[in-house]
Amino acid sequence: MNELMAARSLTTRPVVTLGGDAVAHVKDTVCDAGASRITGFTLTGRGLLSGPLKEGLPWSSVYALGHDAVMIRDRRGLVSAAVLTERRQSLRAEVIGARVLTEAGDEVGTVLDVVVEGGTGGRVVGFRVAASRRFVPGQSRHGRRVYVPRGVSATLAGRDLVLAGEAAAHVADDLPGLTALVAGVPGHPKGSPP
Amino acid sequence: MLFTEVRGLPVLVPDGDGPVGTVTSLTVDVAAGAVSRLRLRRGRFRGETALPWEAVLSVGPGAVRVGSAEAAESAPVHHELLGHRVLTENGTARGTVLDVAFAPETGRVLAVFTTRGEVPPDRLLGLGDHALVVRTAWAVR
Structure with a gap:
């Protein structure tokens, strides 16, 4: 069985491509209506002072959710955050x-x-x-x-x-x-x- | 040969009377599994120059001899391997890079030594600003 993680601990975890580049940090986790699986992540920029990104990471683009990073294939996996949270709410809210x-x-x-x-x-x-x-x-x-x-x-x-x-x-x-x-x-x- | 052995060596050109600079680092093309650039510093207050690996005639002993010290036309973004973070493709940290062994004749990477063991070159997936990404199923030999 894979490692279990508290969703809160995912916040600030870096989003890293298989090419080794960090593209963002996780801001919050989005899950489906029955709270059965993760549907994606909202993101913040990489810098200390950078705010939330307009892009979000859908679960379909996630290569692996790891202990030290969320791995994605490449930057093209990011979609508009508005699409991601259109019908779903972030965990924190819901x-x-x-x-x-x-x-x-x-x-x-x-x-x-x-x-x-x-x-x-x-x-x-x-x-x-x-x-x-x-x-x-x-x-x-x-x-x-x-x-x-x-x-x-x-x-x-x-x-x-x-x-x-x-x-x-x-x-x-x-x-x-x-x-x-x-x-x-x-x-x-x-x-x-x- | 090891990256740490090459670092700091003087760079000589065939008809020059003195070294044109000292080696600061080597750039690795992870997809090709080989060294692609030799980076050198020409003087204390001058920036780094990247030479194409094809310009290198011989490495060691005591110096790196190059055919010409002309900078490569398009240098890829340099990510320093030594000391860089290592991540598996599953997103788990695997220590940091201590050293890299390479064949001085061809520039081919033979092995990457990390704080958590040795990584064979066919396990290297990508090298970016955050980490060196390696395949999960590598054995520690």
């Missing part, structure tokens, strides 16, 4: 802050970040969630931060993200734990001490 609910209507918490799989798939595999007190009881004043796998299907209705079936039956404390959960390896059961 998914982050949404309430996570199970199908039964139990509140899990609110989305802090989206976890995506690196490599060529661009799948959204889970969410970093500020767990509600009822979902993860604990003595922490700030509530618990847990990683919840997305499961096979999830629907975004307004500001509510509804996870199907057993998706929220197990949660993980960290990204390696989520990797194990998503890959189907037992371990890191719900509520294990951090």
